[in-house]
Amino acid sequence: MVRGIVIDAKEYLIKTSKELDGPIRQYIGDEEPANLIAASRQYPYAGGKRMRPAMVLAAAGAVGGDVSKAVPLAVAVEYIHNFTLIHDDFMDGDEKRRGMTTIHIAYDVPTAILAGDALFAKAFQLIAELDVPDRNMKEVLRYVSQAVWDLARGQQMDINNEGKIVSEEAYIETIRLKTSVLFAAAAAGGALVGGAGEKIVTALHEYAMALGLGFQIFDDYLGIAGDPSKTGKSVGNDIRKGKCTVMVTHAMRNIKDPKVLEEFKGILGNMKATEEQTARARSIMESAGSITYGRQLAQKKVDEAISKLDVLAPSEYKEFMIALARYAIDREV
């Protein structure tokens, strides 16, 4: 690329997602039984942001590798993401995803569990067939299998902590496991397929880990400070659900007046809280500096992510990785 061209992360994602349409359809053949195959296909075929596979491809390109060889891994990572979405949607009782009825409702619960399991298995079939030296494939397998182990732990922590306000440390650990580890495996895996050595693989792994945290922390920030007409979320919702975020844990530590703290705790997690009450809770958090703290922490994680990319030579892919990190905290939805 010509240096200095600014990449629009969102447009780049849309373009990459379109390019992945074919490959994502390529690896699930018309086998029996038809209902399992159709259920397995629904989420991956439906699109979504496809940030994880884009990360695989960008990492492979950014280290100077042959991006086309990274396509099967990109698809594998997206299948894994979709496997967790299918299982999580059932556990969380969600009824809609990407504009469609979720698998456990559109089909039934056993089919949803098996469709998830099948996508999981297919991902590892794709990894086994990667056109890279066996040693690199083995490293990819390490990163990805560790990520899936961690994803299960993260989802279980999330379930265990539902409705509880845990420490900031415990919250960060949960989102690290639920969000960052698969991003990080995608980046490290792409770099490995691209032929990178350990130092660069580790740097890209750290980049994506920090980016995942920044992304999720900013998501939480949008949930409380975003424009409801754009995010599609009522600002009071996270407060009513008592959702633990770094902003809430900050508020718990930093509200100095015991009476205000009691008032705040009384609103948090109260499903019947009025708009006035949730607005009051938000204003308490604002006064405590908690909302600014959330935004700044997301910014800090993104800065940290971008700093890890110093090991890379200039390229369009590197620019995308920087743009993606910036986009994580510069969006309205």
Added chain:
Amino acid sequence: MVRGIVIDAKEYLIKTSKELDGPIRQYIGDEEPANLIAASRQYPYAGGKRMRPAMVLAAAGAVGGDVSKAVPLAVAVEYIHNFTLIHDDFMDGDEKRRGMTTIHIAYDVPTAILAGDALFAKAFQLIAELDVPDRNMKEVLRYVSQAVWDLARGQQMDINNEGKIVSEEAYIETIRLKTSVLFAAAAAGGALVGGAGEKIVTALHEYAMALGLGFQIFDDYLGIAGDPSKTGKSVGNDIRKGKCTVMVTHAMRNIKDPKVLEEFKGILGNMKATEEQTARARSIMESAGSITYGRQLAQKKVDEAISKLDVLAPSEYKEFMIALARYAIDREV
């Protein structure tokens, strides 16, 4: 070993299962969250026959390999088997397994799904760490990931066909996917870890595939012709549930008298059938030669399995593999 020593497959399995107790406990560390870790451990720690890991170890030894190097793969295959049991028990609504309450009841449904997913991931983490040439590890990964894909298909077919009498071919395909493929991946994987070449790996894969079919067909035979005081199953149960077996499909094809066929169909799948009625159905099957047919088909699969072992040099491990195949159709429970 001294040739000619007869190996008792059951005793050998008990001995191997005990030897695996340590390794099976070794690979799931004390991580967070504790409830997920405890749930993941319950089935593998509780024992069971552990036929699949025994198959891994025997195959590695039978090809002249270092059996100790196959231990992590043996554990991985057992974790995969247990992952499918956890998910299947939930789907099938089973409340007891190995004398304990099943995971989705002892914990809850999300924990059961995640414990299964976690064991699945852990299995691939173990495969990534196998102490074998990377090329062999890659082949192991191929076999095992294909097997898990097939297991999901088999379980879905089983659910789809519940209460239906399908063709013998369709039934055999279901049990091939539900039972044989993981046996076969265990045998092929063990052989690969043992350093075997393609010809022997393929032979052991075919051995275990046929053995799995013989084992399951004989299980069905025991369900209708076994001693209820030993099998713990009422002989009429499979008839009342309308369970499809090769004996039932044989009866459907071979009962010549249309009135008798109607009578048979009237009892099959009738949950309210009396003891007299189920005894009558069994007697109809007996007259049609269907029960003998089932036993003979199991025998045929086992003979086929054993014949595949001709490629192996004599060893204790080969003897066990032969004994295991014979045991599949020479047991009362």
